[in-house]
Amino acid sequence: MKQFLQLIVFLFFFGIVTAQQTDYVDFKSIDANLNxxxxxxxxNGMYSVEFEILKDVDSIFLDAKNIQLKSEVWENTGIEYTSERPFGERVVKSIVKDDKIWFYDDFKGGLIIKLSFVYECIPKKALYFVDDQIWTQGQGKYTSNWLPSIDDVNDKIxxxxxxxxxxxxExxxxxxxxxxxxxxxxxxxTYDMQKPMSSYLVALAIGKYDKKTETSKSGIPLVYYYYPEDSLKxxxxxxxxxxxxxxxxxxxxxxxxxxxxxxxxxxxxLYSGMENTSLTVFSDGFMVDSIGFNDKNYITVNAHELAHQWFGDLVTATSGEHHWLQEGFATYxxxxxxxxxxGDDHYYWQLFENAQELITQEEAGQSTSLLNPKSSSTTFYKKGxxxxxxxxxxxxxxxxxxxxxxYLNNHQFGNxxxxxxxxxVEKSSQQDLSxxxxxxxTEVTLPEDAIVKSLKKSAFMREYLAINCEEYSQKxxxxxxxxxxxxxxxxxxxxxSEHLEAEAFINNIEVRQAIxxxxxxxxxxxxxxxxxLLSDKSFVTIEAALYNLWANFPEERIKYLQKTKDIKGFNDYNVRLLWLVLHLNTIEYQTDNKQVVLNELIGYSLPEHHFELRMNAFNYLKLIGGFESESIKSLILATTHHNWRFSKFAKDLLETLKTNNQYRELIKQLKNN
Structure with missing residues (x-):
């Protein structure tokens, strides 16, 4: 009997899975009140979903990874709620299985149904608790890890x-x-959306923020959030x-x-930024001051995520084969x-750099068709x-x-x-675009001749490509x-570089940085x-110049360290960490302060800091052989960090340290404890 019932349940599931659920049901709205x-x-919280049955079907599902139902599922029928029946009149059969909540009933085509329930989960990904912040990343991680929803991008809700x-x-x-x-x-x-979107675009961001507001020409409120301590940024x-x-x-x-x-x-x-509908979340590493702006600013990411509000959010690719319709368009x-x-010169320079990256990829034998769903980001973004x-x-x-x-008008809020x-484009241009x-x-190989021809339409690029000083001359x-x-x-x-004269320094910040x-x-x-160069408004320039001057003129090291002692640099403290290491290697400078300086460097490896700062600190500790129990503990913790780039970095560095007998024993002891 038990096996027979399991078979019945399996057949319920099998019927809907073997066909596209979107053929049978159209999810209209999701309303959740969450804690x-x-x-x-x-x-955890109360949850309601409304959907239209397109064809008769005996089961439907919501994607729900590691989610537990904490109540029965009720169908809302418009009757007055009571304490005994808080959500509606009729209980609908449900089961949580294979990362889905299944509802099974005699669902008739043409009906609009609303179901409600209470759920709870401890998300493994897609929603992250980071210090006093909570934020989400749905794309590639699935919103259904924390909110029952539909992983299929083709069902907009x-x-x-x-x-x-x-x-x-906030x-x-x-x-x-x-x-x-x-x-x-x-x-x-309480937030209200008026139009549907794919589930991966659902977003939350919770933290301590202030905000600045502007209004676009068309009357759209533009709201910029920032940490209270970052008002100057x-x-x-x-x-x-x-x-x-x-x-x-x-x-x-x-x-x-x-x-x-x-x-x-x-x-x-996890990334530079994410184009959640009406709410872009981005890395706080892009919060820069007026000097940092010259080297590493938010403009490109800002524009890219904004463009996605049309290309990706308003119209969404049906599958990975067409992913370029999102990333290629946003990049363009x-x-x-x-x-x-x-200006134009900047535009053509960006095209040139993108082409260089694509050519490098092709030379490495890694090129793919733009319509290959497994293509690299370089292909989707830059070839797109x-x-x-x-x-x-x-x-x-x-x-x-x-x-x-x-294209946007005909497919708005669709796929x-x-x-x-x-x-x-063929209709508009009256051209055959095959x-x-x-x-x-379609083609894997880059049309390099067409790329060069296009670049040479720019006088700026023609001049740049013509310059060749590999053989030195007065010219x-x-x-x-x-x-x-x-x-x-x-x-x-x-x-x-070996033939520069003083006149070369009479240039702007970008050329001086190259020097x-x-x-x-x-x-x-x-x-x-x-x-x-140490006085330039560029943290990249200051970092490079400080090291080169320190290395070339040992007798002047104290002067250079004194001049740069209050400069931190970017959010990864690129200048400060270099300064600490140079301090430790300048024996005659502040001789009684070496342990304090080392402790500061070790401190930047600890979990309360941004992962990019920690990576920088770990690299310098490796360089000077400065790892001890506290920093190794921090490195071990980093191997399970939610940011995959950082966790991979930590795992690789830990394996490298294990090749040192002293570190290997210390790592073993700390792991056992």
Whole structure:
């Protein structure tokens, strides 16, 4: 009998799994009232889902990984709720199996049904508790790890979330905040979405933030969040945000499709940024001051994630085969936004760098078709952007923009494949694009001749490509005091670094940075000019110049350390950590302070710091042989960090340390304890 019942249940499941669930049911909305516990790292709450039955079916499911039902499932029928029946009139059979919640009943086509229940989970991924922050990453991790939903990107749902959390925090989610109810200990934040989206775009970000607000030309609220201690970083970090928003709305030709646009930095994020609908989450490593802006700013990521609000969020690729419709478009439109800010030369330089990366990939035998779902990020992002650039050149601005607008209009809040876009461009341009599709989308090999031809349409690129100083001549020295582009001068510096003269230092910050990076052996006659690099508004320049000056002029080491003792650098403290190591290796400098300096370096490896700072500290500790029990404990903990790049780094470094007998024994002892 037991085996027979199991067979019945299996057949229920099998019927829906062997066909696409989207053929039988259309999920309309999800409403959840959630409690998040940082102490327990758990989520629980009341949950309702509304769906339309398209065809008769006996079972449907929600994806729900490691989720437990804490109540029966009730069908809401519109009757008055009671304490005995808090969700509705009728219990619907349910079972949690294979990372899904299954509901089985005699579901009739044409009916709209609403089910409610209470659930609880301790997410293993997709929702992260990091110090006093809580934030999500749905793409590639699945929102269903913390919120029952649909992993299939082709079923778009309207999500309305209410979050109960401790007072004193900002709680952000998709859509518009329509209610904020403050209690004695907790605040309830209620967000409303008006349009559907794929489940991977659901987002939460909870932390201690202040905010700055602007309004776009079209009236969309633009909200920039930041840590209270980072008030001086707000303008450099979010610089050009409104300009890029207004530009993209005009360039794309389709109004921004959501109620508002919010951006929030978080600690130890998995990627640079994530384009959650109306709420971009990005790494707080991009929060920069006015000096950091010159070397490492948020502009490209900012523009890329913003472009995704149309390409990815409004229209979503049906499958990985068409992923370029999201990443290629976001990369291309980010390039256009930067072109609007920095000009044509910047645009063509970015295209050139992207082409170089693609060629390197091809030379390594790693090229793939743009339509291969297993392609690299380089292919999806950079070849995708190049393909759109080439297509626009071929069909013209008017046809390209008209087709893009129709493509978005016809498929808004839906799913798309490559032919949906190409067919619109063919109609708009009245061209057969089969050759283009073959050369740029299907073919594995890069169309290098077409790439070079396109780049040479830029006078700036023609000049750059013509410069060749691998054989030194007077002409090359003259380049550095001429009116050629800064990129051209940097190319010259890289090729004749041993022949530079004082006049080369009379250039702007970018060229001077190249001098700091390429000139590691400093002629005595250039010492004064080289020392001036320590005053540049560039943390990259200062870091390189400090090390090179310290190495070349031992008698001046104390002077260089004194000049740079208060500079931290980026959020990974690139200048400060170098300074600490140089301090430890300058015996005559602050001799009584060495242990304090070493302790500071070790301290930066501890879990309370950003993972990039910790990586930097670990690398320096390895370099100087400075690991001890506290830093090795921290390294062992890092092997289980949620950021995969950092955990891999920690595992690899730990294996390297084990080749040292002293470290191997210490690691063994600490692991056993």
């Amino acid at each position: 998040l516990s940082s102490q327990l790292k758990s989520v 309207e999500f309305d979330l209410s979050i109960n959390h401790d007072n004193g925090y 709680v952000l989610s998709n859509g518009k905040l329509i209610k904020k109810k403050i209690g004695k200990e907790y605040t309830k934040w 707000v303008e450099p970090t979010y610089r050009y945000s409104k300009q890029m928003f207004d530009f993209l709305e005009a360039e794309i030709g389709f109004p921004y499709p959501w109620q508002n646009y919010k951006q929030v930095p978080v600690k130890d994020f 439109y980010a390039l256009l936004a930067e072109r609007d800010i920095f 952007a190049w393909s759109l650039h080439a297509l626009r050149e071929q069909v013209g601005d008017s046809a390209f923009k008209g087709a893009t607008k129709k 798309v494949n490559t032919s949906d876009f190409i067919s619109e 050759v283009f599709v073959n050369d740029w989308l 090359c020295k003259d380049y550095l005091v001429s009116n050629i582009s800064d990129k051209g001068k940097i190319k010259v510096v890289s090729q004749i 700091a990076q390429y000139v590691s052996t400093i002629p005595k006659e250039l010492k004064l000019e080289y020392e001036s």
